[in-house]
Amino acid sequence: MAQNELSASRIEFPVLQSFSEQCLGATTTLEITRALDAILQARGIKQWYVGNLGFVNEWRGFGFDEIPPAWRKRYVEAEHARFDPVFQHALNQGGKTTWAQCKLIAEHLGDKRALQVFDEAAEYGIDSGLILPIHGLGDLPAAVSFGGEDLDLTPDAQASLYLIGALAYESLRRLVVGFKPIPPLLTERELEVLRWAAEGKSAVDTGAIMGISAFTVQDHQKSLRTKYGCAKMTQVLVLAALDGTLLIARQM
Amino acid sequence: MVHVVAGATNPNCREMLAKMFRQRCDVFIKEKGWKLKSYNGLEFDDYDTAETIYLMQFDARDNIIASMRMNPTDGPYMLADIFSSVCEAPIPRGRDVWELTRGALSRNLRKSGTWGRMQCAMLESALLWGATKATGFFTVDHIMKQMRVGLDVKPLGSPLLVDGEANVAAEFPFNTQTLERLRSSYGISGPAIEHIHLMPVPQKKVAA
Numbered sequence: 103m104a105q106n107e108l109s110a111s112r113i114e115f116p117v118l119q120s121f122s123e124q125c126l127g128a129t130t131t132l133e134i135t136r137a138l139d140a141i142l143q144a145r146g147i148k149q150w151y152v153g154n155l156g157f158v159n160e161w162r163g164f165g166f167d168e169i170p171p172a173w174r175k176r177y178v179e180a181e182h183a184r185f186d187p188v189f190q191h192a193l194n195q196g197g198k199t200t201w202a203q204c205k206l207i208a209e210h211l212g213d214k215r216a217l218q219v220f221d222e223a224a225e226y227g228i229d230s231g232l233i234l235p236i237h238g239l240g241d242l243p244a245a246v247s248f249g250g251e252d253l254d255l256t257p258d259a260q261a262s263l264y265l266i267g268a269l270a271y272e273s274l275r276r277l278v279v280g281f282k283p284i285p286p287l288l289t290e291r292e293l294e295v296l297r298w299a300a301e302g303k304s305a306v307d308t309g310a311i312m313g314i315s316a317f318t319v320q321d322h323q324k325s326l327r328t329k330y331g332c333a334k335m336t337q338v339l340v341l342a343a344l345d346g347t348l349l350i351a352r353q354m
Numbered sequence: 355m356v357h358v359v360a361g362a363t364n365p366n367c368r369e370m371l372a373k374m375f376r377q378r379c380d381v382f383i384k385e386k387g388w389k390l391k392s393y394n395g396l397e398f399d400d401y402d403t404a405e406t407i408y409l410m411q412f413d414a415r416d417n418i419i420a421s422m423r424m425n426p427t428d429g430p431y432m433l434a435d436i437f438s439s440v441c442e443a444p445i446p447r448g449r450d451v452w453e454l455t456r457g458a459l460s461r462n463l464r465k466s467g468t469w470g471r472m473q474c475a476m477l478e479s480a481l482l483w484g485a486t487k488a489t490g491f492f493t494v495d496h497i498m499k500q501m502r503v504g505l506d507v508k509p510l511g512s513p514l515l516v517d518g519e520a521n522v523a524a525e526f527p528f529n530t531q532t533l534e535r536l537r538s539s540y541g542i543s544g545p546a547i548e549h550i551h552l553m554p555v556p557q558k559k560v561a562a
Contacts, residue, residue: 119443123508198519198520260520272502284470286467
């Protein structure tokens with residue numbers, strides 16, 4: 103199959119420049135998604151997603167996409183997200199990469215269920231793409247994903263797409279979320295310790311619940327105090343309640 | 355709180371500058387593996403001049419935790435000297451355009467909001483000195499972080515994939531609106547700058 107003519111090259115600077123200006127000047131999300139879609143469709147990228155992963159429509163998540171309806175239906179019905187190496191890579195704080203790289207790892211591991219996702223996607227005309235995982239301070243996991251058929255993702259093309267995706271995500275985030283205090287990024291263990299501290303549990307109790315020593319719990323508490331710049335756990339809890347981190351901890 | 359030090363050779367801040375050059379050696383050479391020259395564990399180069407303005411943040415024990423270098427672009431600067439080929443838009447230049455380089459933060463504080471205070475101090479310094487624009491060669495990740503806290507970043511060329519990381523020349527304006535957004539993003543209500551150490555003016559000899 104012939105490669106998309108435009109997909110082999112980087113996105114030209116005037117296009118990047120114009121998109122950047124549109125992003126910064128946009129007053130609605132539709133202006134950004136339309137401009138993004140126009141650039142991507144012209145390069146054979148017919149599927150894209152920009153937004154949070156797994157928590158869409160929750161209290162502060164957001165997501166915008168252009169996904170073929172039939173593929174979306176199949177993806178949800180088959181619960182592909184649980185096995186899709188690209189989705190899981192982004193969810194687990196991986197770096198920027200191509201779908202081909204994720205597929206290679208799945209092949210190496212002999213992960214048939216993961217490979218099924220790639221095979222089925224190809225049936226819907228989506229066989230190549232790239233993913234830009236986004237892990238902001240205290241933010242829900244997010245990503246930008248671009249896919250299409252037989253895309254030739256040269257290093258220059260990848261770099262351009264990562265930049266376009268970054269500009270799109272951040273400008274959409276500005277319109278949806280605004281500029282609010284950015285909570286520190288906590289580890290899963292710290293979130294768990296935070297949750298039990300909010301329940302009034304002591305370090306000994308928390309250690310017993312989590313199956314770790316009270317000293318380790320105290321280490322996590324110290325890290326929480328450092329990250330929030332607080333002297334006491336009570337202050338940490340107040341700030342975590344205000345910035346939404348406690349809610350995330352309770353949802354775990 | 356953040357200290358602003360004017361001049362790489364500021365005689366009143368030798369100890370602070372040495373701590374910063376040592377931190378840069380630790381972060382950029384030892385940790386990140388950048389191919390830079392060091393001298394007795396200190397990293398500095400031709401862009402550390404009497405015109406350079408530095409931001410430094412110290413902890414309660416006076417250990418340096420964060421630093422940043424800001425150079426007016428009316429003299430030699432890295433984007434024009436080294437990365438000009440990546441600029442497709444006119445290369446920004448002028449006394450009021452600052453190049454930002456060597457942003458360093460202690461490893462254990464990278465998941466905290468510490469850098470926010472540095473960024474606020476950067477904006478405060480720019481407004482104090484009358485700078486209107488920042489420029490530099492940034493990773494896409496860095497650009498995302500800047501946009502997230504309110505800086506209106508615009509690319510100056512197509513990005514390049516360097517060691518698997520997309521990098522691009524970019525610029526963003528310094529103004530009070532961006533400072534407000536930054537403060538709001540980090541929940542900072544007052545000034546981030548604690549001290550400004552200006553380069554001492556040479557004393558004229560008084561005739562006997």
